[in-house]
Amino acid sequence: EIVLTQSPGTLSLSPGERATLSCRASQSVSSNYLAWYQQKPGQAPRLLIYGASSRATGIPDSFSGSGSGTDFTLTISRLEPEDFAVYYCQQYGSSPYTFGQGTKLEIK
Amino acid sequence: QVQLQESGPGLVKPSETLSLTCSVSGGSITSYYWSWIRQPPGKGLEWIAYIYYSGSTSYNPSLKSRVTISVDTSKNQFSLKLTSVTAADTAVYYCARDYGSGSHDYWGQGTLVTVSS
Numbered sequence: 001e002i003v004l005t006q007s008p009g010t011l012s013l014s015p016g017e018r019a020t021l022s023c024r025a026s027q028s029v030s031s032n033y034l035a036w037y038q039q040k041p042g043q044a045p046r047l048l049i050y051g052a053s054s055r056a057t058g059i060p061d062s063f064s065g066s067g068s069g070t071d072f073t074l075t076i077s078r079l080e081p082e083d084f085a086v087y088y089c090q091q092y093g094s095s096p097y098t099f100g101q102g103t104k105l106e107i108k
Numbered sequence: 109q110v111q112l113q114e115s116g117p118g119l120v121k122p123s124e125t126l127s128l129t130c131s132v133s134g135g136s137i138t139s140y141y142w143s144w145i146r147q148p149p150g151k152g153l154e155w156i157a158y159i160y161y162s163g164s165t166s167y168n169p170s171l172k173s174r175v176t177i178s179v180d181t182s183k184n185q186f187s188l189k190l191t192s193v194t195a196a197d198t199a200v201y202y203c204a205r206d207y208g209s210g211s212h213d214y215w216g217q218g219t220l221v222t223v224s225s
Contacts, residue, residue: 047211099155
């Protein structure tokens with residue numbers, strides 16, 4: 001199974017700043033089938049990015065995904081108050097699908 | 109707008125079977141894959157299994173011996189059964205639609221299942 005390691009575990013930033021979240025896979029993710037999700041307390045995860053770099057429907061262009069192979073990045077260009085949440089990466093290139101342990105983005 | 113809703117008991121006794129159903133509205137269950145995903149309190153996400161509307165399935169090897177996923181296209185529902193549960197199976201269970209070969213674009217709100225006597 002592919003293990004995904006997200007860093008940092010917690011990221012403390014201020015509104016208006018740029019956030020860069022990392023996801024590293026233990027082996028290459030097939031077809032760059034890598035997704036990013038946002039989860040707020042008490043809510044289901046929300047799909048942000050699929051295929052490493054494609055934005056899901058309704059996701060603002062302040063969110064962007066990049067990377068290939070084993071190293072992937074989620075960038076939030078300018079943080080809004082509603083962006084502070086936990087972010088998970090997920091690979092779905094090989095079974096079993098696996099998730100990273102999450103990065104908590106908190107207000108500094 | 110596609111909506112998913114999980115239903116089932118919120119409390120299951122150890123060694124018994126956890127049974128959940130996901131009802132899909134606002135769209136057909138056909139032509140998509142559908143997954144179950146769980147999240148223990150305060151922890152991360154774990155994919156459990158998926159099913160295609162035709163009935164083909166895939167399971168997480170860590171749970172495969174205890175899990176069955178099924179679909180009822182006439183009711184626009186799919187279901188999860190997890191046998192021989194323990195406290196480690198306590199989690200919020202989500203159903204979700206698979207999109208783009210395996211990401212999940214629509215999710216249910218989640219249902220907390222507690223395993224306790």
